[in-house]
Amino acid sequence: MASNVLSAAASASPSTSPVTDLLKGKGRLGSGNVGSLFIKDKGNPFLNSKSCGRISMAVAVNVSRFEAITMAPPDPILGVSEAFKADNDEKKLNLGVGAYRTEELQPYVLDVVKKAENLMLERGENKEYLPIEGLAAFNKVTAELLFGADSPVISEQRVATVQGLSGTGSLRLAAVLIERYFPGAKVLISSPTWGNHKNIFNDARVPWSEYRYYDPKTVGLDFEGMIEDIKAAPEGSFILLHGCAHNPTGIDPTPEQWEKIADVIQEKNHIPFFDVAYQGFASGSLDQDAASVRLFAARGMEIFVAQSYSKNLGLYSERIGAINVVCSSTDTAARVKSQLKRIARPMYSNPPIHGARIVANVVGDPALFDEWKAEMEMMAGRIKGVRQKLYDSLTSKDKSGKDWSFILKQIGMFSFTGLNKNQSDNMTNKWHVYMTKDGRISLAGLNLAKCEYLADAIIDSYHNVS
Amino acid sequence: MALWNAVASRLARHRSWTAGVGSSRAMSSWWHSVEPAPKDPILGVTEAFLADPSPDKVNVGVGAYRDDNGKPVVLECVREAERRIAGSMNMEYLPMGGSVKMVEETLKLAYGDNSEFIKDKRVAAVQALSGTGACRLFAEFQKRFRPESQIYIPVPTWSNHHNIWRDAQVPQRTYHYYHAESRGLDFASLMDDVKNAPSGSFFLLHACAHNPTGVDPSEEQWREISQQFKAKGHFALFDMAYQGFASGDPERDAKSIRIFLEDGHSIGIAQSYAKNMGLYGQRVGCLSVLCEDEKQAVAVKSQLQMIARPMYSNPPVHGALIVSTILGDPELKQLWLKEVKGMADRIIGMRTALRENLENLGSSLSWKHITEQIGMFCYSGMTPEQVDRLTKEFHIYMTRNGRISMAGVTTGNVRYLANAIHVVTEST
Numbered sequence: 076m077a078s079n080v081l082s083a084a085a086s087a088s089p090s091t092s093p094v095t096d097l098l099k100g101k102g103r104l105g106s107g108n109v110g111s112l113f114i115k116d117k118g119n120p121f122l123n124s125k126s127c128g129r130i131s132m133a134v135a136v137n138v139s140r141f142e143a144i145t146m147a148p149p150d151p152i153l154g155v156s157e158a159f160k161a162d163n164d165e166k167k168l169n170l171g172v173g174a175y176r177t178e179e180l181q182p183y184v185l186d187v188v189k190k191a192e193n194l195m196l197e198r199g200e201n202k203e204y205l206p207i208e209g210l211a212a213f214n215k216v217t218a219e220l221l222f223g224a225d226s227p228v229i230s231e232q233r234v235a236t237v238q239g240l241s242g243t244g245s246l247r248l249a250a251v252l253i254e255r256y257f258p259g260a261k262v263l264i265s266s267p268t269w270g271n272h273k274n275i276f277n278d279a280r281v282p283w284s285e286y287r288y289y290d291p292k293t294v295g296l297d298f299e300g301m302i303e304d305i306k307a308a309p310e311g312s313f314i315l316l317h318g319c320a321h322n323p324t325g326i327d328p329t330p331e332q333w334e335k336i337a338d339v340i341q342e343k344n345h346i347p348f349f350d351v352a353y354q355g356f357a358s359g360s361l362d363q364d365a366a367s368v369r370l371f372a373a374r375g376m377e378i379f380v381a382q383s384y385s386k387n388l389g390l391y392s393e394r395i396g397a398i399n400v401v402c403s404s405t406d407t408a409a410r411v412k413s414q415l416k417r418i419a420r421p422m423y424s425n426p427p428i429h430g431a432r433i434v435a436n437v438v439g440d441p442a443l444f445d446e447w448k449a450e451m452e453m454m455a456g457r458i459k460g461v462r463q464k465l466y467d468s469l470t471s472k473d474k475s476g477k478d479w480s481f482i483l484k485q486i487g488m489f490s491f492t493g494l495n496k497n498q499s500d501n502m503t504n505k506w507h508v509y510m511t512k513d514g515r516i517s518l519a520g521l522n523l524a525k526c527e528y529l530a531d532a533i534i535d536s537y538h539n540v541s
Numbered sequence: 542m543a544l545w546n547a548v549a550s551r552l553a554r555h556r557s558w559t560a561g562v563g564s565s566r567a568m569s570s571w572w573h574s575v576e577p578a579p580k581d582p583i584l585g586v587t588e589a590f591l592a593d594p595s596p597d598k599v600n601v602g603v604g605a606y607r608d609d610n611g612k613p614v615v616l617e618c619v620r621e622a623e624r625r626i627a628g629s630m631n632m633e634y635l636p637m638g639g640s641v642k643m644v645e646e647t648l649k650l651a652y653g654d655n656s657e658f659i660k661d662k663r664v665a666a667v668q669a670l671s672g673t674g675a676c677r678l679f680a681e682f683q684k685r686f687r688p689e690s691q692i693y694i695p696v697p698t699w700s701n702h703h704n705i706w707r708d709a710q711v712p713q714r715t716y717h718y719y720h721a722e723s724r725g726l727d728f729a730s731l732m733d734d735v736k737n738a739p740s741g742s743f744f745l746l747h748a749c750a751h752n753p754t755g756v757d758p759s760e761e762q763w764r765e766i767s768q769q770f771k772a773k774g775h776f777a778l779f780d781m782a783y784q785g786f787a788s789g790d791p792e793r794d795a796k797s798i799r800i801f802l803e804d805g806h807s808i809g810i811a812q813s814y815a816k817n818m819g820l821y822g823q824r825v826g827c828l829s830v831l832c833e834d835e836k837q838a839v840a841v842k843s844q845l846q847m848i849a850r851p852m853y854s855n856p857p858v859h860g861a862l863i864v865s866t867i868l869g870d871p872e873l874k875q876l877w878l879k880e881v882k883g884m885a886d887r888i889i890g891m892r893t894a895l896r897e898n899l900e901n902l903g904s905s906l907s908w909k910h911i912t913e914q915i916g917m918f919c920y921s922g923m924t925p926e927q928v929d930r931l932t933k934e935f936h937i938y939m940t941r942n943g944r945i946s947m948a949g950v951t952t953g954n955v956r957y958l959a960n961a962i963h964v965v966t967e968s969t
Contacts, residue, residue, distance in 0.1 A: 143686070144686055144837070144840045144841055144844055145840060146839065146840045146843050147840075147843035147844050147846065147847040150637070150846075150850060153634075153636075153637065172634070174633060174634065182631040182632070182633050183631075184631050184632055188632075189628055192627060192628070193627070193628075196623060196624070196627055199615070199620070201613040201614075201615055202613075202615055202619070202819060202820055202821055202822045202823055203605060203613050203821055203822055204584075204603070204605060204815075204821045204822050205822050206584065206588070207581065207584060240670075240852070240853035240854075240857075241853065241854065243850075243851070243852070243853050243854040244852065244853040244854075247851060247852055247853070251708075271850060271851060271854065274850060274851035275851040277851070278681075278848070278851040278852070279851075385634075389632055390632055391632050391633055391634045392632045392633060392634050392635050392855070392857065392858035393632060393857055393858060393859060394853060394854075394855070394856065394857040409577065410576065410577045410578075413577045413578035414576075414578050416578060416581070417578040417581075417704075418708075420581055420584075420673075420701060420704055421673070421677060421701060421704035421705040421707070421708040421709075422670075422673070422674070422677055422708070422852065423670035423671065423673050423674045423677070423824060423853075424584075424670075424671065424673040424674075424701065424824075425584075425822070425824070426824070427670075427822065427823055427824040427857040427859070427860065428822035428823060429822075429823060429857065429859035429860070430857065430859075
């Protein structure tokens with residue numbers, strides 16, 4: 076045991092620690108001083124040799140079993156905000172994580188949410204455990220919001236809806252269900268897609284592969300490639316589709332393209348699996364943004380839909396969403412729901428109540444629902460306005476004749492700029508614009524006042540860096 | 542394909558039916574092999590209770606505290622905390638490891654206000670989805686970094702423990718715990734199992750108020766267990782879901798953990814605020830792992846976050862804010878301590894009342910275990926058949942292992958309960 080203690084001390088020197096190796100590898104995050112990226116308020120614990128190797132005076136009986144554990148890499152999306160926080164330049168701009176900001180670049184709690192919370196405070200409701208499947212009122216309004224209150228899948232009670240921990244948690248429940256009941260079946264995810272999708276399927280041990288989606292030549296949809304790859308997948312695969320406002324590209328199929336996608340999925344007996352994280356945020360209309368899901372449901376298909384209220388109700392940290400499984404019969408839906416519960420129970424027993432109550436109050440009350448629709452339009456409208464201003468700034472400043480119209484064609488919170496990794500690094504290093512390395516910018520973090528500055532940065536990075 | 546025809550003709554009635562291509566294949570369900578899942582043995586009890594129309598019904602199933610009127614309780618300190626935080630916070634994502642402030646306060650409760658381990662930053666800790674989520678994070682962590690290991694679980698234990706380690710794909714072993722004849726601890730067999738387990742095994746221990754038996758080792762017994770763990774180099778994961786709820790004093794309830802820390806063990810702790818702060822539905826808890834040094838703690842924490850990210854990304858904020866508001870304010874913290882003691886005292890009072898009532902009814906059986914056991918639950922010793930009779934004949938709901946949630950016992954129903962128990966046990 077003593078030797079283990081000594082070896083812990085010996086391995087703690089900064090030059091050999093797995094942490095600094097990692098930090099060296101992370102130079103691509105763009106900041107010149109790599110070590111500063113991870114500075115917390117009190118300085119960088121990883122490079123502070125004083126803190127390494129300090130061992131308590133108590134005899135370490137169970138010498139650590141965790142010797143070999145290395146530092147996990149920072150999350151490619153959430154790590155951007157950390158880097159942004161560490162930057163002291165006043166021109167800095169955070170276009171990293173997809174969280175809506177006002178024109179003043181402040182976080183925004185929706186008025187309807189505040190009203191709902193006040194109502195809840197007044198009522199003084201208790202905090203008892205929810206059932207494993209979550210708050211019934213929440214599940215009901217969520218299914219109606221997605222499929223439309225008058226949809227046959229609702230009236231025929233063919234949807235198994237289980238409250239989940241926002242989009243992530245709902246995807247995870249579905250992934251485990253797939254692993255359990257379709258062992259060996261593959262999930263096809265778009266190239267590119269939200270970075271956490273692959274983590275979810277990896278941890279659930281569900282094999283996945285990619286279908287072509289983004290075409291860098293057109294900065295648009297590689298529709299033929301997408302159809303080919305879906306066709307080529309083994310029959311009975313799960314096809315992960317973004318319901319609207321594709322993350323990270325902002326490129327959505329047209330209604331005609333959605334029809335063709337549905338055709339080929341049916342032909343190949345695949346199961347469509349929608350991730351709906353931005354309903355209302357794409358066009359500003361909740362119904363319009365659900366059109367793709369409703370199209371598939373109307374064809375009588377069995378569908379997975381993972382859904383989140385993080386963005387459209389601004390309930391990010393409340394972790395509120397749902398997994399919906401559209402089945403061909405009421406009985407099947409009941410059975411599927413019971414198995415989803417069995418997956419949730421050993422993960423977290425039952426879901427958190429606060430966010431569910433907020434949603435049930437807002438979506439379930441006609442007056443608050445109408446107010447919400449208006450706030451939704453306002454948020455989506457601000458983003459559209461910013462897109463327009465950015466486009467105008469780019470076209471007026473850039474004399475090269477490059478077509479920047481993709482900024483207007485893309486939809487939702489994000490824009491895929493087409494900037495490559497080096498160019499994205501330039502955005503950060505030279506211009507203090509923080510974004511993800513895949514060239515994605517979150518327009519939710521942009522305001523009208525900064526559009527010209529951003530245009531300058533993009534033009535410089537695009538033309539002067541390769 | 543009669544089934545398909547029937548389904549297809551039903552759908553044909555809907556005008557929204559527009560597809561031409563391959564629609565027939567979609568009709569036979571993908572899910573025909575999906576069986577209905579069995580009801581959860583604990584949460585299913587409350588479902589059944591809610592569905593019962595009888596005015597006499599009593600719910601002593603799930604472990605959720607009730608006041609003497611049988612009503613759920615929201616603590617005063619919680620209401621005050623909610624008033625303070627209402628409207629003042631935005632809802633931005635918490636970091637993957639959760640609320641830093643809440644975790645800090647939570648570690649103080651478990652390790653001690655002045656713990657050297659906290660000062661030395663040796664504790665890797667993340668906010669978790671109550672006790673379940675904390676256990677699950679640990680189980681996944683154990684699977685990932687000690688794939689050859691198993692988990693030793695006491696018999697009996699909270700049924701969801703088995704589900705958690707099973708879904709994390711960690712093999713389970715059991716160790717003796719409950720002694721049926723004495724309705725107490727089978728200490729000798731427990732120690733044998735600890736001795737006989739391969740060195741360096743992982744053990745799940747209930748820190749206090751064992752669920753479902755209410756049987757805890759004494760302080761002396763904990764010291765012996767700790768020594769034996771030392772001799773065998775075992776790892777101890779403490780599940781502490783009832784700190785404060787057992788004796789009424791959180792410091793006292795953490796005694797087992799403090800003994801292990803004094804003896805130099807590097808332990809793991811799963812903590813929950815569901816019961817002791819009444820935050821059940823908020824899902825607030827914490828998983829901590831004591832490491833050799835700060836560097837290791839940072840690495841371990843980062844890996845725990847990697848497990849959380851594809852499960853739920855980051856934990857819910859509301860409950861965490863309530864906890865940090867209360868524990869961070871000396872007055873509110875005092876109020877909380879008072880309220881926790883009040884809940885524990887009421888339960889201790891109901892234990893006394895239930896035992897006295899049974900003895901006064903002239904039961905020939907011994908019921909002293911009711912007052913000897915501690916915490917929310919009483920392991921009555923009743924058989925599943927007797928429990929079924931309690932439900933069918935008396936509309937009394939509890940889990941079939943004979944576990945009574947004392948929190949559901951009130952001055953209003955204790956005599957009815959005692960009478961029913963007497964009837965079904967005496968006639969055996």
